[in-house]
Amino acid sequence: MFELDNWQEIFATISKNKLRTFLTGFAVAWGIFMLIILLGSGNGIENGVREDFKDDAVNSLWFYGGTTSLPYNGIKEGRDIRFHNDDFEYIKEQIEGTEYITNRRNIWNAATSFKNETGRYMMRCTTPEHVELEGSIMDEGRFVNEDDVTHSRKVIVIGKQVRNDLFKDGNALGEFINVMGIMFKVVGVFSDEGSEREERIMYIPISTGQTVFGWSGRTRLDNILLTVGDASLVETSYIAWQINNYFARKYNFDPEDRRAIYIRNNVENFQKVSSMFQNIRYFIWCIGIGTILAGIVGISNIMMIVVKERTREIGIRKALGATPFSIVSLILTEAIFITSIAGYIGLLLGVSLLEFLSNNLEGVDMFKNPQVDFKIAIGSTLMLIFFGILGGFVPAQRAASIEPVIALREE
């Protein structure tokens, strides 16, 4: 079957029936191309969103102060709820199941300068464990430590982008930068996997921020953040519920009031997104299988037309001494050859397009590394070829086994 002579016979028929060859090949190449694009895009979106989640610990609970929306104990709604240092200490000491816990006080657009370079950046006043929640990666030096907080040191940790803006290629560690008129010593530079935005942030000890920038009471906090280790969603929700009740008691608001404080439960969010991706994956597979089926039907259809068109030729060949096997193998080898080449082309085009997108969509959120599992791509190509050929085998077999006189009558 694989003798050179047979191949010459096949190449002769292929090169002399270009339209038929093109149509068969196009159906296959298009099907594979679409499948690759589809699977790749699905993966791209999933990778993009997962990347987004890398920004923060996925097992974290975030608490934000809010405004009461329900009257409670004779107090009208519309009261602002703000956290304080003692709340942070209480949760840290009394609530079980927390792993890392930290807090934040934010200063938006802090005017910053070093020598002639200036910029405005977000500055967060926080505690050492923040580094665990944010997932910051220390490139140089260290993060804010306990001593910094205890002694309200004027030290600062800056993001990579801030460092590039202010110091260019020069040394940053140990230098003093001016933030809103006060000099801070740079003790660390960090980067963040999540996004560049995170690298335009600066961190100072919470105590320093509260003291130096002189806010009322000097104990106020904007957020309290904590991680729950590997607690389940139910356990996490219980922790959130306990903390919510603590705040409700302390600040005298209705525990059912969803606006008095805001709770962001990343465990829950992550599970939601994960199950959403599960569904998207099912959906893409449904469409993918549909595409393959359509391709199979398309190939079978073309094969049937090919066989019909060649019935007379089959009759002639049989009259000249062709066995049914030689006829079926001629038609099928030709079809396998065309569909394999076309499938490969479709595969190549699809993968190339994904590669191109992947390289040119660096800055795009929610879409990253649109890739396909090569095994799946090859597997579906082979499946398409196999079933397509199987669809052509039946009519070929039938045409090859009818009496030659009937085949010869075909016009």
Place this chain on the structure above:
Amino acid sequence: MIKLVGLNKYYYLGKTPLHVLKDVDLEIGSGELVSIMGSSGSGKSTLLNILGILDSYQSGEYYLDNHLVKDLSQRKAAKYRNQFLGFIFQSFNLLNYKTAVENVALPLYYQGVPRKKRNALAMEYLEKVNLLDRAEHLPSELSGGQQQRVAIARALIANPKVILADEPTGALDSETSNEVMNLFRMVNKEGITVVIVTHENEIAAQTDRLIRLRDGVIDHHVVQNQTSG
């Protein structure tokens, strides 16, 4: 060479079977040049197709070179067609995407003859039918007479024992018909049995024996041109 004993052939088109060949007994000797005539529907083409193992029959026996041809496997049928028989059709039945020389060489492809050798042999046979200069032409670039000569070369190349021709001159003018008949006679002189189905008296007159079919029955034999047999 060919022997039919009580052969019956039916076609099942509607509810009642059509009895096309009725108890046909026939013997054609080696090296004969025979024509079969009859009005349309007399079963002459069916008879030729059965002789060529292109069609099956229901009862009776058909011996080709002393081999019983009945309920053959497809493989065996293919082998017999390839080794014993050469076909000539009214509509030539050349493969339109193959050149003359490729068409002629095709039977040898199914015998497993290497490409070079079969193309060389095909050129010899094209020379025999005087078409050497058209070897690389496609059928569509050839006249009817030339196409039929290509078909004859193709029928001859496998060195068959019997040539079966179904209205070989039906689509040709009288001049080219004569050329084709001359070829048949030449082939016959080399010892190959030739059976021609025709409805033209001039063609039949050039054969050794004329078999007349009427309604599926052999009406009579006419022996003529004794000399060339």
